[in-house]
Amino acid sequence: MPAVTEPRTAPAGRRERPAKPALTREGVVATATALVREEGAARLTMRRLAQRLDTGPASLYVYVRDTAELQAAVLGEFLAGVDLAPVGAAGPWDERLRRVLASYAGLLHDYPGLARVAVVTRPSGEHYLALIEALLALLAEGGVPDDRAAWLVDLFLLVATASAAEHGTRAEEHTEAAADDAVARAVRGASADRFPHVARLVEDLLSGEGPDRARWFVDLMLAGAAAVPRPSPSLVGEG
Amino acid sequence: MPAVTEPRTAPAGRRERPAKPALTREGVVATATALVREEGAARLTMRRLAQRLDTGPASLYVYVRDTAELQAAVLGEFLAGVDLAPVGAAGPWDERLRRVLASYAGLLHDYPGLARVAVVTRPSGEHYLALIEALLALLAEGGVPDDRAAWLVDLFLLVATASAAEHGTRAEEHTEAAADDAVARAVRGASADRFPHVARLVEDLLSGEGPDRARWFVDLMLAGAAAVPRPSPSLVGEG
DNA sequence: ACCTGAACACCGTTCAAGT
């Protein structure tokens, strides 16, 4: 073991670490985003983030209100990765819409912890607005009435997010199918007397999670939105 | 302050507390369910549950694998509260279906923490099977093809669960609308140049979370499922 | 005025040791 030639911290009073950069909100969020990218959302904690930034956790509270706000910011940062190119591309509008949604879903699929956050926390930042704008533009192009389009976008994102959260969690657990097995066992073992429909449809109930199902969901929502008007025009004026 | 006449624990070697009941899996789950009912799902922790049961947290691991399994069990217990009476009642099948779904949604609305658990964890136990069975029975009555019904049930529960989790979380936070304000502010402040559709649809985007929206979602899914067949019959045999 | 060390009040899970 060679002797340590330099102490961990610089000589005495003043320290000159490798340029411990001054903290800013942007820096904090950027480091948090990197942390999630490298280690997953479950590892994004105030304490671990502080460690990366070479401070104590208390210092972070100067830049973010709490964990929820931090997660919203990271989520917003990640949405930069959604491919919005299909909006301006050639081809049928609904096919391009499916591509945008698939890009969003794929992102959350790769970061299941983030999907879990997204179920509960709205992303902050402009990328989220850009995503909504993109979906609204495509729906407008497809002639979906404005009021339905607004709610439909919500439904699209809700379904994509929740699917990713649900599936991602199962995929992470134990040996990939262990937790699912609990449901699978229950469904497969369902008494045909008491649960005849379940027993008859076992395979259909357990199939899916694949892209087939996601695509069917989108098709269904599009067809449904085209067919069903929004509830009574409401008596509320334009406020 | 009167002197304590009896020590907390009985005299010496043998203790005879108020019948500390022998632990069983059922007892643990029942106490956990009561805890959630009284204090909310966020307070369901191994340590707090152990305290209620008058033991140490380590002892619980004899009866449940981990926190996730415990939550699944509690969730399953709660599903006993879903009103399945509409299944056998009179009236149009789709109206009865809406009532069952509304009962499920209402339950999760009252326990937002539980909704958050449900997004990620499948309930264990028979009540969950009973709920699926009920929905499948109603869809069969409505003539929805089997394969679509199976996936549709998943979608129904996904949407109801995720809506409750999302809305419930926002409702819990700060002063009811604080977190929502972050989105609302972003949407309202959206530059009309860069996000024209968002700017035009502000009010529609922010409206909802009400029962109107939930009902529109259900109508949309029903109409969609009636209109869109499941993807190609698939080349896979019956395994 | 701005930042943060240290403390407060918690977590889930494991395992060696007891009965």
Added chain:
DNA sequence: ACCTGAACACCGTTCAAGT
């Protein structure tokens, strides 16, 4: 064989005290 005390390795957030 069954149960559990004590420990390990963590959390988020606050606030008095420092610069």
